[in-house]
Amino acid sequence: MKLTVLGATGGIGGEVVRQALLAGHEVTAVVRDPSRFSVDGDLTDGRLRVVTADLTSPEDLVPALTGRHAVLSGLGARTRKDAGVATRLTRTLLTAMETTDVRRLVVVSAAPVGPAPADDGFLDRTVRTLVSAVLKDIYTDLRAMETAVAGSATEWTVVRPPRLQNKPLTGGYRTVVGGFPAKGRFIGRADVAHSMLALTNDPAAVKQGVGVAY
Numbered sequence: 001m002k003l004t005v006l007g008a009t010g011g012i013g014g015e016v017v018r019q020a021l022l023a024g025h026e027v028t029a030v031v032r033d034p035s036r037f038s039v040d041g042d043l044t045d046g047r048l049r050v051v052t053a054d055l056t057s058p059e060d061l062v063p064a065l066t067g068r069h070a071v072l073s074g075l076g077a078r079t080r081k082d083a084g085v086a087t088r089l090t091r092t093l094l095t096a097m098e099t100t101d102v103r104r105l106v107v108v109s110a111a112p113v114g115p116a117p118a119d120d121g122f123l124d125r126t127v128r129t130l131v132s133a134v135l136k137d138i139y140t141d142l143r144a145m146e147t148a149v150a151g152s153a154t155e156w157t158v159v160r161p162p163r164l165q166n167k168p169l170t171g172g173y174r175t176v177v178g179g180f181p182a183k184g185r186f187i188g189r190a191d192v193a194h195s196m197l198a199l200t201n202d203p204a205a206v207k208q209g210v211g212v213a214y
Contacts, residue, residue, distance in 0.1 A: 002026045003070055004065055008050075013072075025047070034052050071093065076108060080135065086141045086145040106156070119182050156206070157200075159209075160209055177208050178209065181213045
């Protein structure tokens with residue numbers, strides 16, 4: 001497949017790029033600061049294109065999107081001070097996609113933005129409530145981003161992981177379309193990236209939020 005990856009300098013976006021190249025896909029990595037982007041040269045084999053773009057300008061993004069099969073976005077706030085960035089930059093992306101032929105879109109959100117498991121226990125409910133309160137601004141941003149995505153003409157999927165960890169790829173995670181795995185408290189960024197790539201070709205995930213966790 002021909003994929004465009006936004007947020008390619010982040011933990012999840014960088015893993016999407018690496019795993020997509022390992023799987024034989026052709027990748028366009030969109031970055032704001034190319035000095036922060038790196039990938040093992042043995043993986044590229046001429047299939048990687050790095051595009052520096054102003055992510056506040058739809059016109060800047062169009063060349064990186066045209067003719068692609070799907071867009072995968074790891075855009076999001078790195079800190080609470082960055083809250084709002086996910087919505088702003090995703091709206092730019094959606095505007096750019098309207099002028100191209102690419103429709104498939106997979107974005108990262110967060111578990112507290114979506115529905116909790118029906119059988120959530122007291123501990124998980126308590127932790128979810130506390131985390132949502134502490135990171136209120138970030139989750140407000142992600143909810144607004146999800147609303148923008150859901151209202152678009154794209155064939156979207158929103159991936160909602162819980163607390164992120166820097167762990168090697170395991171493939172041993174669970175996914176729930178339209179919900180969230182019971183007692184799913186952690187997941188590695190590499191496994192989130194893996195799930196995004198897998199869901200890109202999953203018709204059941206189109207126009208759905210998908211909970212993903214160990």
